[in-house]
Amino acid sequence: MLRFALVLSSVLLVCRSAVCPCERPELCQQIREEADFEVFVFDVGGKTWKSYNWSMVTTVATFGKYDAELMCYAHSKGARVVLKGDIPLHYIVDEHNRTAWITEKVNxxxxxFMDGINLDIEQAxxxxxTEYYALTDLVTETTEAFHREIPGSQVSFDVAWxxxxxxxxxxxxxxxxESCDLLFVMSYDEQSQIMGDCIADANAPLSQTLNGYDQFLGLKIDPKKLVMGVPWYGYDYPCLNFSQEGVCSVKEVPFRGAPCxxxxxxxxxxxxxxKQVNSSMSGRLWDDKQKAPYFNYKDQKGQIHQVWYDDPQSICPxxxxxxxxxLRGIGMWNGNILDYSDEPVARQQTMLMWNALLGC
Known part of the structure; x- marks a missing residue:
């Protein structure tokens, strides 16, 4: 049985080293060069990646199905492609489970032919x-294993704003x-815990977003370990009540200790x-306090909705x-959700969103 296992292991290793899906074998070599400025893209599947601005992209975190064509193309542009890593923390409290999981991901x-892993563990x-220490050990051990087995690989960890x-x-x-190569700071979903009035607000208000980075830097975390994540999406809130001042009261939906x-x-x-903003009842509006755009519209039943989002004007600052x-760089959730069609207005909007990542 042991002999069979060793033979099978050898066959698997041969297969792994033999099957490069790229037209040119050198494209299966992992990227080792570290970019001076990181543009970190989350990709959730499909083929819209073909329309990304590849002059900017340095890392693609694949949260969809494995796409060998994407890996080959990214490598041809000098960009990394990394795995998604997520595991229930109660499972990896056990050291042996942790080691087995890390080994599986490295293999x-x-x-x-990937270039690292993005640890997306957003658990309370x-x-x-015990989970607190197990999580820290997981990041440390994952980074050590990837750096050892895939020289030049990148290990990133996703954190809240x-x-x-x-x-x-x-x-x-x-x-x-300190343990990993970079923290991807998810500077969005900043209304995940609403402690005040249950009202619709910006997904990533500017002052709150920047205050989050001051807090990370206040911990003496190296700024070159921090990548700012911005949202390429927004929130559509059905209003329970819509005041004369345009305040949209929303349903109470508790989350991890917050009432809304x-x-x-x-x-x-x-x-x-x-598309929706053009047919809205208000058109695009701007909240100067939160430095964010929004609009109001009525659905088919006559209910008013308020939509908060980010666009080039809010992303540029x-x-x-x-x-x-x-900071180390910038990125977004997620790269797929712009309009990559050939329609002229859509092409212009998409180009402006990519350009906004580099500032105004």
Missing amino acids: LAKSQ VDKDS SPNCIDKRCYDYVTIA SDAAGTQKQYKWIM KAEAVKSKG
């Missing part, structure tokens, strides 16, 4: 719990940042938003802050 990355964790136990994610941010949350709304892609604070 998968090798077999798919209590400070100093602030390190202050947002969504009860009380992690050891300092040690995690953005779960009262529905996430909408930028391409939907750009964030991108400028990336430069002024000396």
Whole structure:
């Protein structure tokens, strides 16, 4: 039985090393060069990646089905392609489970000619719990294994917009940042815990967003470990009440200790938003306090909705802050949700969103 297992293992290793899906074998070599400025793209599947601005992209985190064509093309442009990594934390409290999971991911990355892994573990964790320490160990051990087995590989870890136990994610941010190559800061869903009035508000208000980075930097985390994530989507909130001042009261949907949350709304892609705003009752409006666009519309039943989103005007000052604070780079959730059709207005809107990542 042991002999069979060793033979099978050898066959698998041969297969992994033999089957390069790219037209040119050198495109299966992992990317080792580190970009001076990171543009980190989450891709959720399909073929819209063919329309990305590849002059900017440095890393693609694949959250959809494995696409060998994407890997080959990204490598031809000098961009990394990394796996998604997620695991229930209670499972990896056991050291042996943790090691097995890491080994599995390293082998998968090798077999798919990938360049690292993005750890997207957004689970609630209590400070100093067993899960708290297991998560820190997971990041450290994953980084060590990937760097050892795939030289030059990248290990990133996704964090909320602030390190202050947002969504009860009380992690050891300092040690995690030291352990991995970069933190992708999800500067969106900032209404996931609404402690005040249950009203519709900006997904990523500017001052709150930038305050989050000041908090990370206040922990003495190296700014070159931080990538700013911006939203290419918005929230559509059905209004329970719509005041004369244009305030939209929303349904109470609790989330991790907060009485209200953005779960009262529905996430909408930028391409939907750009079409809907044109037929809205208000047209595009601008909130100067939150530095964010929004609009109001009525659905077929006559109910008023308020939609908050980000566009080049709201993204540009964030991108400028990336430069002024000396951060590692910028990225978005997610690359697929712009309108990549040949329609002239859509092409212009899409180009402006990509360009906004580099500032104004």
